[in-house]
Amino acid sequence: MELSQFIEKFAEQFDNTPKSSFAATTDFKQLEEWDSLISLSVISMVDDELGKRITGADIRSCATIADLHKLVESK
Amino acid sequence: MKHIFKNKRISSIITVMPQQEVFFKDEMHNYSFPESQNMRLAKVMGFNKKRLGEKYDTVSDYAVFGIQQLLDANALKTEEVGAIVVVTTTPDHLIPPTSTIIQGRFDFSAETICQDISQGCAGYIVGLTQAFTLLEMLDDKKVLLVTGDFLSQKIAVRDRGSRPIVGDAVSVSIVENTKEENNSYCMIRNDGANAFAVYIPAGGTRLPSSPETAVEEMDVFNNYRAKDHLLMKGDLVFNFIINEVPIMMEELLVYARLTKDDIHYYMCHQSSKLTLQKLADRMDVPREKMPNNIIENFGNSSSASIPVAITYNIADAMTSVNNLKIMLVGFGIGLTWGAIILDMGKMDYCKMVDFAGKRYALGE
Numbered sequence: 001m002e003l004s005q006f007i008e009k010f011a012e013q014f015d016n017t018p019k020s021s022f023a024a025t026t027d028f029k030q031l032e033e034w035d036s037l038i039s040l041s042v043i044s045m046v047d048d049e050l051g052k053r054i055t056g057a058d059i060r061s062c063a064t065i066a067d068l069h070k071l072v073e074s075k
Numbered sequence: 076m077k078h079i080f081k082n083k084r085i086s087s088i089i090t091v092m093p094q095q096e097v098f099f100k101d102e103m104h105n106y107s108f109p110e111s112q113n114m115r116l117a118k119v120m121g122f123n124k125k126r127l128g129e130k131y132d133t134v135s136d137y138a139v140f141g142i143q144q145l146l147d148a149n150a151l152k153t154e155e156v157g158a159i160v161v162v163t164t165t166p167d168h169l170i171p172p173t174s175t176i177i178q179g180r181f182d183f184s185a186e187t188i189c190q191d192i193s194q195g196c197a198g199y200i201v202g203l204t205q206a207f208t209l210l211e212m213l214d215d216k217k218v219l220l221v222t223g224d225f226l227s228q229k230i231a232v233r234d235r236g237s238r239p240i241v242g243d244a245v246s247v248s249i250v251e252n253t254k255e256e257n258n259s260y261c262m263i264r265n266d267g268a269n270a271f272a273v274y275i276p277a278g279g280t281r282l283p284s285s286p287e288t289a290v291e292e293m294d295v296f297n298n299y300r301a302k303d304h305l306l307m308k309g310d311l312v313f314n315f316i317i318n319e320v321p322i323m324m325e326e327l328l329v330y331a332r333l334t335k336d337d338i339h340y341y342m343c344h345q346s347s348k349l350t351l352q353k354l355a356d357r358m359d360v361p362r363e364k365m366p367n368n369i370i371e372n373f374g375n376s377s378s379a380s381i382p383v384a385i386t387y388n389i390a391d392a393m394t395s396v397n398n399l400k401i402m403l404v405g406f407g408i409g410l411t412w413g414a415i416i417l418d419m420g421k422m423d424y425c426k427m428v429d430f431a432g433k434r435y436a437l438g439e
Contacts, residue, residue: 014113035108036236036309037116038178043310044353047317060295075089 121348125374137245140432157216196407198378231300242374246382263413
């Protein structure tokens with residue numbers, strides 16, 4: 001999956017954060033809406049869209065959305 | 076393991092519910108999250124109301140009340156009982172087994188087999204498989220299968236990861252040999268390498284409970300819990316459920332030489348609305364064939380959740396219709412996951428009741 005598409009899918013997991021807040025360099029864990037439910041939604045999205053399994057620890061090890069995209073692609 | 080048991084049936088199920096009803100919206104001030112985030116969580120996971128036991132409620136008191144209802148309704152005779160199998164993670168005491176306490180409350184024979192099994196969300200599958208195994212040597216005697224937990228006592232009030240999900244309940248099933256020819260197809264798998272995906276750190280011999288283990292600390296998601304409390308790594312459990320469980324369900328269908336459409340109902344452990352919807356979608360099973368409404372009405376009652384789902388959703392069909400093909404599916408601590416395809420119906424008794432029995436004193 002291309003990075004731009006991944007950012008879009010990532011942003012879809014949020015309800016109240018504007019789409020303009022999401023970019024490759026976004027430090028997503030600092031977003032006000034970020035919580036364990038969204039973390040779970042991201043895990044589910046990666047599983048549904050890419051058929052890959054990531055963990056909460058994987059997500060926490062990433063600083064930016066681009067980092068997470070790279071990690072997912074390496075799985 | 077996988078095995079085909081011959082000529083077994085569940086003749087009755089009673090679920091005994093605590094009377095106390097607790098609402099998510101009344102508890103959410105305990106969680107350090109904005110209201111909008113809490114409400115979104117409630118919507119996705121299906122949190123609304125749940126049943127919780129009182130502080131000193133026990134599996135044996137609830138089971139005794141349930142068994143008495145079955146005796147009063149003539150669904151069971153005292154002399155028919157050949158075994159009592161209790162599946163719980165919250166026994167009355169560490170010593171003795173809860174099954175012997177229950178035996179002692181009735182005039183059950185000294186020959187009665189009494190066994191406790193430590194299992195949680197796959198507990199109904201593990202317990203039913205054990206009941207079938209015991210029936211191979213019990214002829215016309217019956218097994219009382221007690222499954223249930225008061226897990227709410229082991230959950231931190233400020234833990235948004237586990238507190239909203241958990242409810243309490245106890246169920247009693249009568250399991251017996253039948254002259255009708257049928258097959259029950261069972262599969263159980265374990266992944267002990269992930270044993271600590273859900274666990275209670277303190278309270279056993281590895282780390283006995285002490286004032287230190289009662290101290291609540293904050294985790295990375297601002298939840299507070301102590302080492303005496305249940306710790307669930309939700310991401311690992313979620314991955315496990317949506318990946319391993321569908322594989323087993325598919326393999327069990329092949330083992331039983333049945334198709335998805337042959338199954339009338341998929342009665343699954345009630346983990347959360349989210350996981351059950353995902354499971355139905357992954358299995359390509361209509362959501363109405365796989366009820367997911369127990370979390371929002373009663374909470375997740377661990378080893379009792381499958382009987383709760385049966386008595387709440389399909390009790391009429393269970394007592395009136397014969398030979399419905401049912402798949403029971405459980406998954407959770409262990410990690411353990413299991414499924415059984417069996418014929419169900421024409422039960423003598425299938426009901427949910429509120430607990431109105433005696434609470435015995437310590438040592439009584």
